[in-house]
Every structure is written in structure tokens, then in C-alpha cells.
Amino acid sequence: LQNIESLTATLETIESHSDALEGQIKNDLTRRFQELVADNYDENRILAETAVLLMKYSIGEETVRMRSHIEQFRRYMGEKTGVGKKLDFICQELNREINTIGSKSNIVEINQAVVEAKDALEKIREQLRNVE
Numbered sequence: 001l002q003n004i005e006s007l008t009a010t011l012e013t014i015e016s017h018s019d020a021l022e023g024q025i026k027n028d029l030t031r032r033f034q035e036l037v038a039d040n041y042d043e044n045r046i047l048a049e050t051a052v053l054l055m056k057y058s059i060g061e062e063t064v065r066m067r068s069h070i071e072q073f074r075r076y077m078g079e080k081t082g083v084g085k086k087l088d089f090i091c092q093e094l095n096r097e098i099n100t101i102g103s104k105s106n107i108v109e110i111n112q113a114v115v116e117a118k119d120a121l122e123k124i125r126e127q128l129r130n131v132e
Contacts, residue, residue, distance in 0.1 A: 003127070004073060006120040007094070011066050013113040018059055020107050025057045059101045059110075066097045084128060091125050 032049050036042065073090045076083045098121065102114040 001077065002093055003120045003123045004070060004077075005102060006071055007117055007124070010113040010117040010120065011063060011070065014101060014110050014117075017107050017109045017113070018063070019057060021055050021105060021110065024106060025053055028053055028057075038100070057104055059104050062097045062101045062104075066094060066101075069094050069097070084131060087128055088125070091128070094121055 013064060018039055029050060033046060033052070036046055069090050073087060073094075076086050076090070095118075098117045100102065105111055106112070
């Protein structure tokens with residue numbers, strides 16, 4: 001349970017720095033808009049560039065899914081039997097979200113939190129293997 005709390009704390013760190021990531025998106029968009037306007041103003045291209053950058057950098061969906069997986073993990077922890085595989089599957093999903101956040105972020109604090117989250121998740125997996 002201590003490791004799931006560590007994982008929750010790293011998620012909160014990631015969420016607290018997501019504004020910096022959004023600021024980075026804004027700066028990148030501003031720079032790209034200036035480049036586009038300097039060449040030729042094409043509204044469709046600007047919209048396409050905006051969509052690409054938002055999809056590339058946004059971690060909102062991943063943090064929401066991580067929080068949901070953590071809550072689901074806690075619910076299963078309260079059950080008595082037959083939850084080992086379920087908890088392992090949740091760990092797999094958490095790992096996917098953590099990796100995606102890490103690949104999208106250029107913010108040092110988020111990347112440090114990703115490493116801490118991976119460490120906490122690995123400790124959880126070790127505990128699950130010991131229980132099974």
C-alpha cells in the first residue's frame with residue numbers, strides 16, 4: 001500500500017507540472033505560427049499544426065487514466081481472493097500510461113516523476129509476485 005501511495009504522489013507531481021508542459025505547447029505554437037505567417041498565412045495548416053502539437057504534448061488523458069487505474073487497484077486490494085491477475089493487469093496499464101507521459105514530456109520534473117513512478121510500480125509488481 002505504501003508503494004501505491006508513492007505512485008499517487010508521483011502522479012500529483014506530474015499533474016502539478018502539466019501547466020509547464022502546456023506553456024511549452026503555447027511557446028511551440030507561437031514559434032510555429034510566426035514561421036507559418038512569415039512564409040504564407042494558411043489557416044488550415046495552422047489548425048493542422050495546432051492539432052499535431054496538442055496531441056503530441058498533452059498528458060491530460062494519461063493522468064486521468066492513471067488516477068482511474070490507481071483507484072481500481074485500491075478497490076481490488078480490499079478483496080480477499082482471486083485478484084492477483086487483475087492487479088497485474090492494472091500494473092500493465094499503469095506502466096503504459098507512465099511510459100506515454102514520459103515520451104510526451106520535455107519537462108525535467110515530469111520526467112523525474114516518471115522515473116519515480118516506474119520505481120514504485122516495479123516494487124508493487126515485486127510484491128504481487130511474492131503474494132502469488
